[in-house]
Amino acid sequence: MSKTLTFRHVSYLWDEAKALELAGNEVDLFIYRSNLLGADLRLTNYAGGNTSVKIMETDPLTGQPVPVMWVKGSGGDIGTLTKAGCANLYVDRLHALKSRYRGLEFEDEMVELFNHCLFDPKCATPSIDTPLHGLLPYKHIDHLHPDALIAIAASKDGEAIMKEIWGNQMAWIPWQRPGFDLGLKLEQAVQENPNLRGIILGGHGLFTWGETSYESYINTLEVIEQASEYLEQRYGKKSPVFGGARLENTDEQTRKNRAADLMPTLRGLASSYRRMIGHYTDDARVLEYINSNDLDRLAPKGTSCPDHFLRTKIRPLVLDEPEKLAQKSADELKAYLTGKFEAYRADYAAYYERCKHDNSPAMRDPNPVVILWPTVGMFTFAKDKQTARVAAEFYTNAINVMKGAEAVSEYVGLPEQEAFDIEYWLLEEAKLQRMPKPKSLSGKIAYVTGGTGGIGKAICEALLQEGACIVAVDRNLLDETQTDLRKRYGKDNALSAAIDVTDVATINDSLRQATLQFGGVDIIVNCAGLSISKPLAETTQKDWDILQDVLVKGQFLVSQEAVVILRKQGLGGDIVNIASKNGLVAGPNNVAYGTAKAAQLHMSRLLAAELGPEKIRVNTVNPDAVLRGSKIWEGEWAAGRAKAYGISIEELPAHYAKRTLLNEEILAEDIAKAVRVFVDGSLSKSTGNVLNVDGGVAMAFVR
Template structure:
């Protein structure tokens, strides 16, 4: 597995993952070894975060213009991630051309113009766009280079005495370059540091991170791990017996109470954070978070913000700290908002003043002034961003910032980026250009949907459609096995950040509450509730039992009522409106044989929808109905007695039902789950925001079901 067991076992604070057998398969392919090394480094969040850091290699390649061998540098391109890096994520540049740019470099005031000039150095026409860190690798002569943001190293880099500590800890074998925004000039400073300190094994960047290198991919990998391991050991030595962050000021609530409080508060916080753009949330009560937010030093350290620019860009200038007691009664939403509203107003004012004080004549317009990170002492940390992945990654970065603060405070005192430096990173014109190049948000970006019965059939199709259009979804079912299968499908199709799952029986208030708590903890609340769970019983009047009747009304009518009631409670906490979609049936409007229980329950669902629409308009919550008919594909309703009952009622065979239903429609069409999903999207996709109390028939055209 490794070079030897002693190599692997000497690392306690980082993960040694190198596999000689795998590396041997890539022998001679330096780019493949670069990707392999990068993926190993990116797999350990103690070394770098998602999207953070960059790696490179230099090797000889044939110049397609001359046919001669030339030196090429492959480096992680703009916007990539080490843990998932592939060849397509690399930028490849001629080394000699890149280095020749120093001949036309006009000084630090003209940094940004150099980025465009990187394009004149491209070797591979399919290259990823080079990042601002490209010259930091280009001017160093080493074949393999790692630039990471390890917590242990940044703790030293962000300490008041960081330079002195680095010198003493590594006996001069690690250089030091003071904080400076990444760019061409910083690349020249790294080269100058190396020239002035020949033989060093790496360079610490003040408040920023670490550069390490080697002549081979393996040497660079081990050198990187050894330097970070030594930093971590140093921190461990100095934190032993010390109370972190000045000791505990208050105790965390027990786990269940923390989650209960977080679920109750998340929609309120999301509403405030969504005052400019609808946000998706993430919650964590990680032990490292609790240690920090429950400490005596919280009020001193939290306003300082982070030091590493990668941390700062994702967590904003500083977090918002709530002044709520951990056991605060969150049942009275109005009372809670009275306490929280001034905190958000103060934060927005602080952020606006920060912008106005630091802005330049050509700075981009002020962005959303709401916080990204919200700390609730005794409970945990909330983060809010444009999507779940961004919110989750922001939380990961702030935990890294906590680790940095803890280490820096243990060995010296923590220093954050000066406000002007932070602003110049956040509102860097190159960062703004990157934001402008991002794809336009999808129609349901920032929206959270809970679709009942979404492990199969119509419900699953609706949840998939919403996810495809940018929403995050809570999939659920009362069938555990069916739900597990749906989880596998959604994971494969969308990944872990697009959905959450929960067992839900719409006749059980307890499971309904649990499902909405899951929505609040996973995403921050809910915007769209789709009542789709159902069942069907088709029997002549004389064969219909009281049990049949109660089951139909419990699932269809009471279930719709309870789920809507729970969803509306969260929507009101958010104060941003919402949508309730009820999947009813053409049977709500059409009288047919052997259908007294089901048809009347569907009629009750339809009128309940009208009643809810009339009541909830004041809250900007729209309630609309989609009426399907004969959606047989992947439906549990049609597996068994219902299909047999309908076939008997119409005098046809079960296998003839799809054709029978199609022939009786005006369009002669078979209705599929995707058709119902498209109708639901029509209501919530943005074009019908002023429509409520409507019924949309998706039945191929059944004249008897026309709404009169």
């Protein structure tokens, strides 16, 4: 094999210095190679494909050296693979399973037998691809799903194209579902031609190998590079890409505005089975496809690679172009979209009925995962943000496959029955059943004003811990807060955005960002605030105005604009307003602040009465004296309260704790827990309520 080191279509990431550090440890080098391959989405998707290495280990029972295969375990991702994510199995025992194999009808029983081949019983669960690696004689093996290779594998003339590019260096195995029989076919292919450098699985992907981790890495890159070059030289030669453009691209701002306007309605419809999180992209590759003449011909064919299909469903939902929809009234648009979803669900149910077997699992969510809107972009909806984003990546890969296949031949999708047999595979169902139950706020999106402050950030964290996606909006500390929350709770789950709660334009811009990022909002927490403590004579009109603007007007404007999105979704929702004990208690030197807080309290009751019929709950949390970490206790407010009580600032924490019935200091985390209990389903039949979190202040009892 040649050793190409310059690539145009894939990333050569091998660091020889790093490899030398790992020299002598084949497993570490295998993990290193796997991570490099997974770092380039042109080579394989997230969690797509698998890699392996065969080494000699000491048998713990006999003390003798035995060949053991380390391979990516079920459900893992090679880009982030560690030893803990690998299965390791006796190679000899895998080969011994040949005598136990009873044919294609009994494939599933082989998976249970993999457990009897484990070298380390505590290792990761072996995947269905285990025999595809174990029955091949090579030390290092890469199985990937590169777009360029699948384009050839999913084309009508794929095998002939393979021979044109590689001659007899590659073998072709027609499509069949992964399993022990496919492993036997791979073994047979290399026995018949020991000089192969790889195998293409029709409609599926690529197998390549090498005697060292580096040789396998280079071989893999070279094969994919050669396929990519072949496709690039033919784009647009046979005919215009995707039959040429039918529609012209709109500008980016128009696309995003249209997407943000429609996405909450789509999310509401896509959430009829369970609440979904959305993802939007206007990637150039997506736009080329959805604006083309061939969209209506290719979209119904669905995807080809099993990994693509499992993430994106049988086919996407395609909407009319915006110009046609713009002619409809709001009611007509909602009726049109509702009809499109109903038709999709009916089509999916018919597909299920046509293809189901006697032992098939019950039909799953019939809503579309992928929604294509010409000139605007692609929307994907899934149980969480990462899954929605990955679905978009997979369908973009499917677009790349269609583009390549059409450039050199004709695209062939996965046959419907084969697609169903993968989607409703009993082993796949078992994997789904093993997944942990969703957290109480999974599928929910929270929008928190004052989200970078002490109380606001604590609220964000409490909601993230229960599975919510959050948008922290504030005036400062945006990058720091977003970076911190993403580091601790996942890069997909947190967003920060700038806001001035007294300015409708910035409110709408931040809500637009929330919608484009996640699909809409479910929980609105009005936490933005400030405090001014002065006696009547010293309170200025400026003091009065800023408290009314931020606390009262801000709560009103944010609620008003957010409710527009809640109504589009039609899923109900929660508004939680962070007021104060001072809204109930008449304390000294506090006329402007206390009046504003009382207004917040009553506004909450008014909105609860108005929005209740739409299942939008409005409740209030009343903190008191949250000193540690709270912005409002920085500067003049603490000094003003200390002066009012005739004590020093340092004495304030003890003073506030001692005056409570429970003699407890109140923390930002305590307020966050109160917000969580209002929105996590625990109080789903409560609205218009007030929850005091003040340690017990008798004067603040609601009576």
